[in-house]
Amino acid sequence: MEHASAAEFGNESAMTLNQVGVGRDVRIRVLQGPGCDRLRDLGFCEQVQVRKLAGGRNPICSVCGTRLAISRELAEQVLVAPVL
Amino acid sequence: MHAASESPSTIALIGNPNTGKTTLFNALTGANAKIGNYSGVTVDIKSGETYTPHGKKLRVLDLPGCYSLRAPSPDEQVAVDALTGDLPGYAKPDLVVCVLDASNLERHLQLALQVIALQIPTILALNMVDMAEKSGLRLDPAKLAAELGVPVVPMQASAGKGIIELKQALRFPFPSAAHAMWVPGTDDAEDTRRTFIRNLCELAARRPDAHQLTFADQLDDWLLHPVWGWVAFFAIMFAVFWGIFSFARIPMGWIESAQGVVAGGVESLMPAGDLRSLLVDGVLGGVGGVVVFLPQIVLLFFFIGLLESSGYMARAAYLMDGVMSRAGLSGKAFLPLFSSYACAIPGVMASRTIGSAKERLATIFIAPWMSCSARLPVYFLIVPLLLHENEGSWKQALVLFAIYTLGTLSAFVVARVLRRKLGPDHTAHHFMLELPPYRWPQWRYIFRHVLERGGSFVAKAGTIILGISILLWALSTYPKADGDGADALAASAMGRIGAVIEPVVRPLGFDGRVGTAILTSFAAREVFNSSLAVLFRVDEAAGEEATRNSLRDRLALAKWPDGTPLFTPLSIISLLVFYIYALQCLPTSVVVAKEAGSWKWALGQLAFMSGFAYAASLGVFQIGKLLGF
Amino acid sequence: MDWQTLIAAGIVIVTLTIFLVRLVRPQQRGGCGHDCGCGKK
Structure with a gap:
């Protein structure tokens, strides 16, 4: 599934969900990896704003008001940019 | 009354996990199907009947929750098969009620649109509106209905609100299938759908922008904490054991006295002989030796019901994921295994929520070692012999706790060995879990459920x-x-x-x-x-x-x-x-x-x-x- | 044999018959056919 690739955004804004600090709000830019279909089904879609609630082995995020826990590997496939 | 000469029409309830489909099913059909505040409660199709306001009989199917019709796990596949009419024994539904959590439309409308695209007549049930309103969401069902081309019924199934309106929408003839807005199956459709949903939600389901810190978040800070979470987990489990032991003492005493009185009565009424022996030793003794533990059984199911409806189970599954991965399982296996503590049969069936076939097999294999409730009468008879003390002491609870822990740990070891032998999965399966909001227990449902199990x-x-x-x-x-x-x-x-x-x-x-x-x-x-x-x-x-x-x-x-x-x-x-x-x-x-x-x-x-x-x-x-x- | 033994033996035979009949025709009811208490009869 072709979407804008991470390269278009430059290195500064292409951080993964794992790299986000707890309590920060970010907006999803791009999903890349084999799990992106499943991520979208759950609600992690491009342009959606999420807040990271917890990190660690299985990060937890608040997506549109719902708490979702996903594995680190899946979170690695979600590229985000901070919401200023 | 319309003559029911033809077979009844079938309607199916579909939606994301944990949206209240089964609660709605129970409300419509009068059944008492199992509900719980975590995803993965319904893994099997349940069938019941209800009547339209005009008295026409409808067959209602409660389907397992699914996030999308793409269906990576076996329980979701069951739902998809039911919709397309590919499930043996079930007719293709004539109408689908897509149950949505009103607080989650951005996420749940995905599935709704996929269902509408199947060209089956659809009604959207906007459930849990009470919680949506409380969190500040402003909903416009009329706008939703207009944009989507299907009837939209707001409701609160757990309180019985909106059921009548839903039944009104079910009157014959069924609403026709909505116009397909785009060709299903093409990649672009997904994108267009998403944009459409986003715009729609801006109009018809405005939410406050930032995530609101709730009581649940504060609770989760503790319950999901790497250290305190575990402390809380063991404390809760031990409290349950101790509760079962202590609260059962007095009712047990009543039952034992009653048995003694009846036995004494029979003995005084009849001379010694075979029939008397059959009645006293065989019937009273044999059945009594089991029935006396009814209080423990009732308490066990009561506590399980409390835990399941509170929303804590998902937190426990999250905690357990790390430990269980060492056994070759994931946190998703926790819920089927926990069900097995009541009875392994629903636990084994609940393993359908596990996407990985090999992990599923391992879970099924070890499920019987989660000591089921049938073992309770044996444990409760034997454990007190070990300690020679009054019942209800914390030592007995500790022994019981040790018994359960031993079974569980052995099961994990076997699961690990089995997983090694089975080999790795072909496709990667990742941990993902929805942590539902905490809810007060639904006492009426728990009461009925405990009564049923007792x-x-x-x-x-x-x-x-x-x-x-x-x-x-x-x-x-x-x-x-x-x-x-x-x-x-x-x-x-x-x-x-x-x-x-x-x-x-x-x-x-x-x-x-x-x-x-x-x-x-x-x-x-x-x-x-x-x-x-x-x-x-x-x-x-x-x-x-x-x-x-x-x-x-x-x-x-x-x-x-x-x-x-x-x-x-x-x-x-x-x-x-x-x-x-x-x-x-x-x-x-x-x-x-x-x-x-x-x-x-x-x-x-x-x-x-x-x-x-x-x-x-x-x-x-x-x-x-x-x-x- | 006194009346007690007679009646007792009768009860036993009836019980045995019921069990044997159930063994031979276990799937009369739907579901798993066993009332294990899980509610999925």
């Missing part, structure tokens, strides 16, 4: 266990011989069986009577209590002065022919170990064969667990003896 327990006691107790009594009374007590028993059919069994079970620390009781408990674990009651009955010939001791007291006094006590701490532990590990439930094996897809798994499981139980019991007893216990 009723099943009593019904089983009154039928299967009653029948087996009568047969056991006959086997231990006939053929008759002169002599009393032990001699009479030895001459009977049961005694002879016991004599044959004894060499097999002696190395485990059991005599022929206990061995026979174990054998009979393969019909149903609770029968162990009944058999012991019949086999260790009050000796009639001892005369009228023989006090009617409880079964426990009689067991404590039981002796080997050479005079040494039969139930020593070591032999008791050996017995407990046997019951932790033995698989003694044919219905479970049948379900395992079905869910695992072949009888080989079920038979292998039976053989492995039986052999392991024997070996473990043997090891414990023999090594214990060597160590001087």
Whole structure:
């Protein structure tokens, strides 16, 4: 599934969900990896704003008001940019 | 009333997990299907009936929750198959009610649009509007309906609100299928859908922008904490055990007194004889030995119901993911395994929520080692023998806790070995879990559920266990011989069986009577209590002065022919170990064969667990003896 | 044989018959056919 690739955004804004600090709000830019279909089904879609609630082995995020826990590997496939 | 000459139309309830489909199903059909505040409660299709306002009968299907029709896990696949009419035994639905969580439209409308694209008449049920309003969401159902082209019914199924409006929408003729807005299946459709949903939600479901910190978040800070979360977990589990022990004491006392009164009454009304013995020793003793534990069973299901409806279970699954991955499982396996503590059969079926086929097999294989509720009467009879103290003490709760922990840890070890042998998955399966909001328990549902399970327990006691107790009594009374007590028993059919069994079970620390009781408990674990009651009955010939001791007291006094006590701490532990590990439930094996897809798994499981139980019991007893216990 | 033994034996025979009949025709009811108490009869 072709979407804008991470390269278009430059290195500064292409951080993964794992790299986000707890309590920060970010907006999803791009999903890349084999799990992106499943991520979208759950609600992690491009342009959606999420807040990271917890990190660690299985990060937890608040997506549109719902708490979702996903594995680190899946979170690695979600590229985000901070919401200023 | 319309003539119901043609077969009733079928409507299906679909939606994301945990949106209240089953609650709605129960409200529509009057059923009492299982609900819980975590995803993965419904894994099977439930069927019921309801009536439109005009009296036309409708068949209602409750489908497992799914995030999307793409369906990566077996339970979701069931839902998809049902929608397309590919599920054997179920007609393709004539109408679909897509249940959405009103607080989650951005995420749930995905599925709704996929369903609408299937060109089946659809109604959207906007459930849990109360929670949406409380969190500040502004909903516009009319706008939603206009944009999507389907009826939209706001509701709160748990409070019964909106049900009538939904039934109104179900009147004949059904609303026609909405115009497909885009061609399904193409990649672009996904994108266009998403943009559409986003815009729609801006208009019809405005939410405050930032995530609102709620009480649930503060609670989760503790309950999901790497250290405090575990402390809380063990504290909760131990509290449940302790609660079961303590609160059951008084009702147990009532039941025991009642049994004593009835037994005394029968004895005073009838002269000594076979019928009296059948009634008192066989029926009362046998069934009584099981029914007396009804309070514990009721309390167990009550606490499980509390935990399941609160929303804590998802947190526990999250905590357990790290530990379980060392066993080759994921946190998703926690919920099926937890269900197995009540009964392995729904636990095995709940494993359908696990995407990885190999992890699923491992979970199914170890599920029987989560000590199920049928073992409770055995544990509660035997554990007090170990401690010689009053019931309700925390020591007994601790022993029970240790029993459950042993079973669980052994299961994890076996799961790890099994996973290694099965090899890695072809496709990666990642952990993902929705943490639902905490909710107050739905007391009415819990009450009905506990009543139902308690009723099943009593019904089983009154039928299967009653029948087996009568047969056991006959086997231990006939053929008759002169002599009393032990001699009479030895001459009977049961005694002879016991004599044959004894060499097999002696190395485990059991005599022929206990061995026979174990054998009979393969019909149903609770029968162990009944058999012991019949086999260790009050000796009639001892005369009228023989006090009617409880079964426990009689067991404590039981002796080997050479005079040494039969139930020593070591032999008791050996017995407990046997019951932790033995698989003694044919219905479970049948379900395992079905869910695992072949009888080989079920038979292998039976053989492995039986052999392991024997070996473990043997090891414990023999090594214990060597160590001087 | 006194009346008690007669009646007792009768009850036993009836029980045995019920069990044998159920063994031979176990799937009369739907579901798994066993009332294990899980509610999925």
